[in-house]
Amino acid sequence: MSRLRRLWMRVRFRDAFLFSLIPLVAIALMFSASLNDYLRARDFDDWYSREQSLPLLFSARAKALVMLPKSLHLRDSFASDARDAGIIRLEVPGQRWDSLEFEGPGVWAPWLSGQLRYGTTTMKVRFRKRGDNSVHWLTDKRSLTIRTPRDNFYKSYRAFGLSGKEVLTSYLANQLGHDFGLVTPSTAVTPVFLNNRFYGTYRFVETVDESFLRPYDRMPGNIFAGDAAERGEYQKGVSRGLFGNPSLWKRASKNDRWTSDTSRQLVRLLHDVAGTTFEDHQRMMNRLDRGEWTRLLAYLFLVGDPYHMDGIHNQLLYEDPSTQLLHPVPWDIRLLPLQHPEKPLSPLFQGVLRDPFLADSVMRIIARRLEGDAFYKTADSLLRTTEARYGNYLEYDRLRVGLIPSVGNAAEARDVLRGNAKLLRQWLASDQVAFAATSAASVTVLDFETRGYVGADLVGFSFDHAPTGTVTLRRDANLDGALDASDPAITLQATGAGGATQLTLAQPVTLYPAWETSEAAVRAGHMPYRLFLTGVPAGTRVVPVLVNRATGKPTQSVPWTAGDLVREGTAWHPWHFAEPSHSLHRLSGNVHLTQTLKIPAGDTLVIEPGTTMHLAPDVSVLSRGLVLARGTAAQPIRVLADSSTKPWGTFALQGHGADSSIFTNVEFATGGGALIDRIEYTGMVNVHRGDGSVWDHVYFHDNLRSDDSFHALHSRVHITNSRFLNANGDAIDFDISTGDILNNRIENSGNDAIDLMTSTPRIVNNQITGSGDKGISVGEASRPFIFNNFIDSCLIAIEVKDRSEPLILNNRITRNGTGLRERRKNWRYGGGGWATVAQTVFEKNKVPRVRDLYSRLTLNGVSGLDSSGSSRVVSAGDLTWLYRLEGIAPPAPNTAPGLLPDWKGAPLDSVLDQQTFKDDLGAVSDGWMLAGGVNRLEKRRDALVSEVERRPGSIARAVTWKLARPATLVLELSGRDLSAARVVVSGPGGTVRLPFTTGSDLATARFVTVAVPAGGYDRLAIEIEPITGLTKLDAKGLTVLRGGRLDLRGYRLLLSSGTQK
């Protein structure tokens, strides 16, 4: 009897049952889990749930089971406490987390509370499941939206989404939008840990709301959101097309000014999109920011997804209040093969691409991006960086695809990008032009038709034998098909050798392409052009010389048979569009305006010296072109009201057509602001999106009704030697602007003398007195240079708010209600300001300083800012480096704080190396490493925060400084509970050590200046020692050790360069 048989004879049924239990239980578990997943999917009916089937779900589980050892091995390598600022760590009680799966009747995705670990601290957050279809919530990796409290942002975000679908490829596609200068939500790949266990790799995406606009330096305005494609969002029984139904749109951000046109502009846009005439098209284009729409389309073609911002969802349009133009916000862009189009473009894209200039620009941008594979290289670098950083996390997710959505694959992404580039290169080479030259009487009719994706420049003609007479070329500009007097002539130059067989056009005639966009694929269309050549004998063979518009390579024309019918172009004919007139308008003497004067872009308005303009109530001057108003001291120009009681409107420069306008010796009085073409002008005088305008010796006074005397918005202006008197609100208001405010007198302003929002002007040598509110209000992330100003008798001399960082140097601030106020006013900026105040005297102010918990300050050589307002100078240190950095030569070194009467310009110091810290999803400490007793090192609130406990420690980073001559290292820092601290710079050139003290207030920083001799250095370190024996009470009331702390705001290494400013 064989051994096997003997064994079999001993087998009982129980043994067989037990033996089979393992596979049976495994199969039963997999089956029941798959069944459960399938039944849950059956509850929904979107594309993802409909794709689910029992066989597929079972197979996915079986595959995951096979991959389990590898998955577990990978997961063991993931540490929730890894020093990586890109990792998101969420802590939620298990029961609460499970409740994500179930909702009460009529409730979807309620907000739940949890905690987010933020470096070494935690913060309370609210979270909910997100996503427009079940792929985001049916699997074991749910997509989430997380929202922080108003007074405690995570990094710089109040709210953000975590999307689990196509993480890598979606990140790549959306991140590339930043490269095109578009207003694009921030995005990143981030591993997420839930209760210290790895939960999945996600795409971090910023929420689009008003806060989203701030980092892009955009004014708060309407964001129209059309994104209602899925269940719970779309409306039943109505037209689902976003461009055919305004009621489907919402506003993700609202312009709450009374002048806002709410959603009416959107309705007008939809009317124009639906329009079929050229006028409709022009109105539509005038509502859009052409540059951004052009770049958007180029970007979308390169990533292969011009389709997903479609007619039913993913539409976000930002309405800029300064221009009323609509800007696209790319949303949920995917990486797709362009050669497999899914559906027609959205009606808006179709309409936009009927503009031949825009289609032409799109192709030219694409050509630039494809040159040297630049676009592919950028994408490849993003992929490599991400794979290097989070490759293991992504691999783990790939092992469980089927149970969770796909996270995407770098190799496939590269293939898609290469495929798109290949196709677009074919488009760029598609420059076919049909041509026919037909002699009729004395005229040769030249018919062209562009038939490719790109157009061609007609640069000349060659002939089989030289024309004998004068050859004239005319363009059928009025498109009537016949030669007439209104058809403009184009200058020709003979360039050919041997009797001028070749004529070159002085200005090439551009034959723009036209695209056909009404079907699923974007195809090359056609556009006819007609020119007339006279002076060429009949029978002469005319050959056009054409150049590809995008690549600059020569283009061959193909013959076009005379007698064929000419087809209508598939876009609007470029010769339909009006050309700028470049007219000159002059005003002189006494001018009475009874209706608003509008100067179009391209025109020039000259106002002669001695002109007095009397404007009727609410009448304005709005110039989109250059204005030259050069009065003299003897013959000033005056802009005044016609009525003694009612204000006129505004004098406004709008757009870059008005760049470099000049106003000297002009007086503006009693203007009242205006609303023109839906744009609100809040000042008596306004500059919107104009650069380089000069306002010298201008007298602004007694504006009525309007908030500001002078308002700059998205502009660069120079206001010098001017006077502002009795402003109704603010005298000078800068919003997202820059320039100079020099040598001005600003008196008795009703509100602020100078009001800044996200602006960076140089405010120098001004006298500010009697302001009803602030002398200088520095708000909303402004960074002005405030130097040598005298501020007297204002309610508040200087107020610093909302992450503003002014440099306040050598000012004299006297007799104000409050000398310096620092506070957080607008929570959207995520904190208070951080002013640097140096060599400034505060005296006789009722309250020297008011500061809230969110604000910080760097002090050097300041008197009168302590609570007693004493004249003792605080933290005086050598600031030679600071003057040289700003290009200022003080009359003597180490001068006393206060005004500098005789300063001069000086050579600028060059900055060899510098570092500041922004709390983001990148590195934890931007290259700084901790050692010894330092147990915390992370970026937080614009500083590098380090904590040291029990024993000395250090923070250090590698540097590569090769100094040919001595340099100055300046560190800006604060600290507390440190017994000793020193800066150490070391390397082959030697070691430099400088001990320093930090004080005890973390919110008050100081400069530490280190002279670094010439030589090579490779390490910058700060050594710190805690005061031993200190304790504190923790959150539970237990006594714990209290370590020392150092906050480093940044450093600069300066080398005198001798460059004259």
Added chain:
Amino acid sequence: MAASNPPQALREAFRRHERRLAALWLGATVLLVLIVLVKPVRMRALARVQVAVDWWDHRWERRLAEGQKLVEAKRFAEAAPFLLRLDREFPARHTRYGRDKEREVLLELLARTYEELGHKNLAMQTWTRLTKFDSLNYRNHVAYAHAAERLLGGWAEAPETRDGYAHALRLLPSHLPSERGYLKFYLDRGEFITVRDSYKAYLDAFLVERFTITAGDTMVSVPVSVDGNAHTVEFALARPAGWHGEFVIASPTYPLSVEGVSVTPAQVVGAPAAQAARSTDLAGLRADRMTKSGDGWVPADSSATIHIPVQADAQGIARVQLRLRAFKLMDKKLWDAVNQSYRNLLDEPGLADATARTAPYASAERADRAFDLIGWSQGGKYNPREP
């Protein structure tokens, strides 16, 4: 003996055949494992299981159909507890769920049942639940308004009626039955200013519809604003030299008037002839299956068309420009009442404008039937045959 002690007998039989049973058990396990391991077999087997699961999961639709039958048979006393239980158990708790349309039907059936049983409060509560369940479905608000008319109206209509129609109009501002209901509320109260303003808002409401235009064997579809104002629409339409025939504009739903037609001949390669648009005489305009009403032609049914004869041109046609006026749906009775409101307010300019922008259907039923012909108007309705 065996019969008197079957467990013992079974035990003995089991012992006697234990090895065989063990072999069978192991064989079955191996078979199951093989089924799992061999992909085609596994997929086929699980697909069969899935069919069974689908049938079982379809029980909600079957139960809903049963409830529907009870209501249609007017067996309300039986229907109420049945539907109530179904309502408690029904899986779609939010419009995000797949069976949201079924839930809406269920709530509607339940509300109707309560109405029939005379439970007014319960009925109105259920109608309210319906509007809250999918507040973006204008039909729910219309149903609520109708219910309020039936249940809450006394000597005058209840404010709930007006609110229901107002909600519906916010979602679909060009919905004639809602506009009718809303206006009726104010007409009954003699508040003519609101009637006028609401009617103007109705006329101005954004509505762009595509109209099909045929010329010979070529067909184009052009968008036209339906607001009673004249709009120019322009489109490329290639017709060969010498072509003559007619432009046929199909308008199955909206009243339409044609105020001008011009055609631009094509250019010919090499021929420097002036190309100018040529107006077409509208004297020969003919409307099929349409009747004149106000300034427009009102469709009689879905085959309604307007025919415009076009003369031959030696250069053919390249481009067409039409001046069209498409009118929002309106019925004569309601228009008469609105017209009277304008008169009562002595708003002659307003009346002139409204008159020019109105071409009413003869009856409300016909106007409402026309609305049902619009493709999108049928979207989101429950179709029991849907898989």
